[in-house]
Amino acid sequence: MPKNLQLAITAFGEPDTLKLQQTDIPTPSEGQVLVKVGFAGVNPIDAKTRAGLGWGAEKIKDCLPWTPGFDAAGVVVQDSGQFKAGDRIVGRIVEGGGYGQYLCAPSDALSFVPEDVSLEQASTLPVAxxxxxxxxxxxxxxxxxxxxxxxxxxxxxxxxxxxxxxxxxxxxxxxxxxxxxxxxxxxxxxxxxxxxxxxxxxxxxxxxxxxxxxxxxxxxxxxxxxxxxxxxxxxxxxxxxxxxxxxxxxxxxxMLVQPNVAQLDALLNAVSDKSLTIEISKIYPLEDGVQAHVEIQSGRTRGKILLEIPQ
Ligand SMILES: NC(=O)c1ccc[n+]([C@@H]2O[C@H](COP(=O)([O-])OP(=O)(O)OC[C@H]3O[C@@H](n4cnc5c(N)ncnc54)[C@H](OP(=O)(O)O)[C@@H]3O)[C@@H](O)[C@H]2O)c1
The missing domain is CATH 3.40.50.720 (NAD(P)-binding Rossmann-like Domain)
Structure with a gap:
């Protein structure tokens, strides 16, 4: 039975409280799409939440271990509504989970990734x-x-x-x-x-x-x-x-950033027509997520850093 490899916050604290775990592949409910994640953006909120700071930590304090990742770009696994298996999609995932191989995303938070935009580029856009x-x-x-x-x-x-x-x-x-x-x-x-x-x-x-x-x-x-x-x-x-x-x-x-598919589509189109350039300074494999957190919490990252999720 295939499993779902995730990098989870196991306790509030330093980056090494992030640990790999195996869970079952989730089952989508009505209005959700099962996504196989290719790349996840790493954001300062991920590190603040892991450290136990701010609204993010308050929200998940009773849910540890919890898998962060509010930016996810990947491929639809099963047909669901307007989404077909194999479609490349990206979304601002309010419930997190981007630091893992599979997640169930609300279909109304997802955008199709244009052909000439990579999943790497797409995964930088939801939060930032x-x-x-x-x-x-x-x-x-x-x-x-x-x-x-x-x-x-x-x-x-x-x-x-x-x-x-x-x-x-x-x-x-x-x-x-x-x-x-x-x-x-x-x-x-x-x-x-x-x-x-x-x-x-x-x-x-x-x-x-x-x-x-x-x-x-x-x-x-x-x-x-x-x-x-x-x-x-x-x-x-x-x-x-x-x-x-x-x-x-x-x-x-x-402000608190809100999911907005029309705005995400506009950003994706701007990348596609090259009016918006995205700087990706480093892509870490999921298993090096601890190092990615050390970097993001330094506050000195240029552009975006990402996690690449094993396929
Ligand atoms: N409210 C929301 O919904 C929301 C959404 C997204 C982000 N945020 C927050 O917004 C902040 C920015 O997010 P981000 O993703 O852009 O962060 P980021 O990528 O980690 O920002 C890193 C950048 O900060 C620069 N920097 C560090 N110290 C500086 C200083 N004293 N003056 C000017 N620049 C400095 C660094 O440039 P140098 O190396 O050149 O100094 C580096 O390029 C974070 O606190 C994040 O949590 C909030």
Missing amino acids: GLTALQALELVNTTKDDKVLILAGAGGVGHIAIQLAKAKGADVFASCSDKNEEFVSSLGATALDYGKAPLEQQVQDIDVLIDLMGGDVGEAALASVKAGGRVVTVPTITAPRIIEAAEKRGVIAQG
Whole structure:
């Protein structure tokens, strides 16, 4: 009987609390599709949840061992509704499970992957791509805006730069010196945060996409003009940034990325027509997921890192 190899969080703690396990292949219920996963995105939320932090850990604390993975790209196993066996699909899987060979995904969260988009590329888009797109839309970013994106070289940031540029905005993005060339190549004015405080490098920002939160997010508020709009994306420090923004006459809001098939389709089409470029800096085999967590929690990843799931 074939089994389902997964990499699960067995206890809250360090990356080595992730362990391989074998479970039964799940049976889809009404409205679900059985998917054989090819690639899963690795996101900071996965590491925070594993460490026992934030809303993710609160949600799963009574469900350990639990298999993370909110981004999954793979192949449909059995016909189900509009999906046929062999279709290549990708989805934002709210219940997790991407770090495993098989999962049952809600059919209304799945997009077909265009022929000329790889499963690797597709697996980067649900969390990072949707977050970038939804953050810019939340504050109605337009061509008239001067936009500052913190952590422009990261998973969300490198996509947000390109989407903001596509809207015609004037885009600035912070990064370390080693990523200046990369961030510039995406169309932003790169601001090396090691050189001088950001407020000395850029002022009069209309839209701040804060992908750092904490001290870095709070300091960046000094670059935003009165009446400017801020989305602070890391949820753990959002209340602090919202309060600090209010004191400066700036409107800040937090967000939680939502599954949205139409938006995911648009991102996939943008990759297909090459108007969106995805940086994949490393693909780890599933069994090296501990190392992938060490890397993602360093906060220094360029673009996206993925897990390749054994077939
Ligand atoms: N609320 C939601 O729904 C939601 C959704 C997605 C993500 N998030 C959160 O949003 C944040 C960003 O996610 P992500 O996937 O883009 O993270 P990520 O890929 O891990 O970001 C890594 C990047 O951060 C940059 N960085 C580190 N320190 C920096 C600093 N002081 N200033 C500017 N850049 C810095 C690094 O560039 P350098 O090496 O050049 O410094 C690196 O490229 C995370 O906290 C994540 O949990 C929230």
